[in-house]
Amino acid sequence: MNVVERLEALRTLGAHERGIDRALLTPPERRARALFASWARASGLHVTQDGVSNLFARRDGTRANAQPILVGSHLDTVPTGGAYDGAYGVAAALCALDVLDVRGVRTAHPIEAVAWAGEEGSRFPLGCLGSSVFAGLNDERTVLEIVGDDGVTLAQALASPEGGLLEGLPMRTGRDVAAYLELHVEQGPVLEDLGLSLGIVTAIAAQRRLRATVTGRSGHAGTVPMAMRADALGAASELVLALERAAREQGDAVATVGRMLVEPNGTNVIPAHVVFSIDIRSPDEAKLDAIEARLTEVIARVRKGRGVEIELEAFERRSSTPMTPALRDAIARAITTQCEAYADVPSGAGHDAMSLGKIAPTAMIFVPSTGGQSHVSEERTADRDLLLGVEALANAIVEVDRVVD
Amino acid sequence: MNVVERLEALRTLGAHERGIDRALLTPPERRARALFASWARASGLHVTQDGVSNLFARRDGTRANAQPILVGSHLDTVPTGGAYDGAYGVAAALCALDVLDVRGVRTAHPIEAVAWAGEEGSRFPLGCLGSSVFAGLNDERTVLEIVGDDGVTLAQALASPEGGLLEGLPMRTGRDVAAYLELHVEQGPVLEDLGLSLGIVTAIAAQRRLRATVTGRSGHAGTVPMAMRADALGAASELVLALERAAREQGDAVATVGRMLVEPNGTNVIPAHVVFSIDIRSPDEAKLDAIEARLTEVIARVRKGRGVEIELEAFERRSSTPMTPALRDAIARAITTQCEAYADVPSGAGHDAMSLGKIAPTAMIFVPSTGGQSHVSEERTADRDLLLGVEALANAIVEVDRVVD
Secondary structure (H helix, E strand, O other): OOHHHHHHHHHOOOEEOOEEOOOOOOHHHHHHHHHHHHHHHHOOOEEEEOOOOOEEEEEOOOOOOOOOEEEEEEOOOOOOEOOOOOHHHHHHHHHHHHHHHHOOOOOOOOEEEEEEOOOOOOOOOOOOHHHHHHOOOOOHHHHHOOEOOOOOEHHHHHHOOOOOOOOOOOEOOOOOOOEEEEEEEOOOOHHHHHOOOOEEEEEEOEEEEEEEEEEOEOEEOOOOOHHHOEOHHHHHHHHHHHHHHHHHHHOOOEEEOOOEEEEOOOOOEEOOEEEEEEEEEEOOHHHHHHHHHHHHHHHHHHHHHHOOEEEEEEEEEEOOEEOOHHHHHHHHHHHHHOOOOOEEEEEOOOOOHHHHOOOOOEEEEEEOOHHHOOOOOOOOOOHHHHHHHHHHHHHHHHHHHHHOO | OOHHHHHHHHHOOOEEOOEEOOOOOOHHHHHHHHHHHHHHHHOOOEEEEOOOOOEEEEEOOOOOOOOOEEEEEEOOOOOOEOOOOOHHHHHHHHHHHHHHHHHOOOOOOOEEEEEEOOOOOOOOOOOOHHHHHHOOOOOHHHHHOOEOOOOOEHHHHHHOOOOOOOOOOOEOOOOOOOEEEEEEEOOOOHHHHHOOOOEEEEEEOEEEEEEEEEEOEOEEOOOOOHHHOEOHHHHHHHHHHHHHHHHHHHOOOEEEOOOEEEEOOOOOEEOOEEEEEEEEEEOOHHHHHHHHHHHHHHHHHHHHHHOOEEEEEEEEEEOOEEOOHHHHHHHHHHHHHOOOOOEEEEEOOOOOHHHHOOOOOEEEEEEOOHHHOOOOOOOOOOHHHHHHHHHHHHHHHHHHHHHOO
16 A cells, blocks of 8 residues: 555544544544554554554564664644644655565664654643653653543543553553654645755754733723824734744744734724734744844833833743754755755654654654645645655665664 | 712613613613603603603793704613713703703703613614614614614514603604704813813714725744745734824824734634724814725735735725814803813714704713723713813803804
8 A cells, every 4th residue: 555545544534524633542543543553564564552652563673682763753633634744654654664675675773663642732732742751751650640621631541442552562662762754744835835845854943932911001992092092902013013024034933923812802992902922933043032032122112112011921932853964864865866856944843753853863854735734624745745755765764774873 | 969969870770790781772771761751850841752762851941932952962881881971961961951940041942951862872783873863864764673682673672661661751753953962971081181171072083994804824833934924914913003103194083903803813823814993083084085095005015015815895984073163162151151171172982963963053062081981880080070061061051042043
């Protein structure tokens, strides 16, 4: 089965009118894991799972005691997700191992195709749940107590026969890993815009999330002269534009105000309160510092100029995860051997590679997303690109096998 | 009973935790009308009502066949209204007639204190309902078919014993009126800011209401470079600021974006759609034309610069109602006689005087609103200002009686 056929099979699991809902440890997500296990066994791989439902399918290597190269992504989706985000990297890992078989390639390291549990954080409020536990970034016992949005703990969900751990699988323990490779859809428009089918990720961007609360003074839309107003929405609008300008000026950085709530939100009432989200990302932390500094300056000016109060609350801060140069080079060689072109691109979105990057040499390959769309049912990648991605991943495994210990 | 005592009695009717809810033809609003009628009878006035529950209390004049000078406001409130908007002008009209009695003043014209029905439009979706029917601006039979937010027609509500017309009152017919005076709280901060207790209204501002819909392109907050975005909220922010600037540049005009909805409104999603309300007002229609023209220019620029679509839909257009110069002068003389100062102020809010202004010489007097607040339970006017307003109204009636036919 090629990767297109495998994605067709996976996309039916959790499908509903507005996309795919395959949240961690739900029946459709368990069926996806069961499908992974049956495909892996059909390819002669040794399947294991761990205590948080990460799934592994091992192809042996030739060198005694070599640690495995892990290759994978995740099978869960957001509530109205698409068929490619995560699932592609998992299916492609199995396909790449098939390619090695067909070509009679023996690697020194064992290669394990991996399906990480719960990358999206859409049922249990922890992104990269499985990979972060595997990498030891989160304590397994603490994570098992996390309560999902349905009131069930992770431990209870894992024990459930409908959505929980697969039966009869050996448990994998330890976190031995020589390197990690992840193939993923770009979820953005850059590769499509460049007319390229492959990207090598330079770094997973640092991200900061903040919440701004502007408090002005309400009043009747008809009776308060402009000069006597403290309009919270006017102030917020200045900040939205200042953020946008700051990100543009820095370059290689993005700033987004995605969510905004206006109060009292009446057509004939001057806005008293505006709360909005700020999301800034860049592979370069210094650029985020510069954007935040600019924001602070503008806030001081707007506060003074308009007589409003502005509170800024930082509530998430993720550092940048640079991809390992030796692995990026190995992937570049693999792609060049294929006579394909590629671009070096940053990843603005987070991935399981952030977890693995903390404990092992790590790299990622991107394929284009049609129209840059992701996390929607319209998410798509052309079949040709999907197949090219598998080819690149298989070749990259061979190259990486040579360069890592 | 002075006006402060009357307002204390009225404020209990429809009072709830977050203000006063005294919507047209509800039991508390009927109790307010009954209280008006009993006060009027106690003052020896002749009480009548009309087919839409406008209430009149007549003090006779000395000149045969003179048309009456109407003096009033409304008794209904918004759902979380205050104790002064409308009720003050009605109670003050009765008090002013008492003042004339105490002083032994005889007027040539009959004077009628009026409580107009349903100025707020908060149960039946028509502002200035009673006064517009009285003035013949809306056809009574059509208005009787209007359905309230509880599914009851105006005709049914009028017939209801709980909230409907008062029993045993003679019906007033015709729209004979020599002049109209309305005393009202400012609902804005201008008089308080000037340190004055009285304002003479120059005009009730023209008002235009529009709805802007910005359609951009959604996308992942982390993966779409700034240069490839069509951010609907960035575009909307430019328009908010342009509107604000345009109103400031015109002067004697206000522009408000009070309501804004962002879609999909997710912290990590670039906004695809933003819908917002625009409310612009000025006594001078030319200024509104200039603001709209400026908005149209900016929309063209933003549309082109950002690759977004922007639709502008005008859905309400109210022309300016200038107050009658001879009546403004009469009020000015009355206030000067009192040794009080006043300011000429526009009214940004609408009032029943808009209806009467279409058929008779009309003028309004304002008293300050503490903190400029209105349509909230905190709405307040100092007792001293309330009493000064009644005095000014009584004196103005005498002056107006001399200048109108």
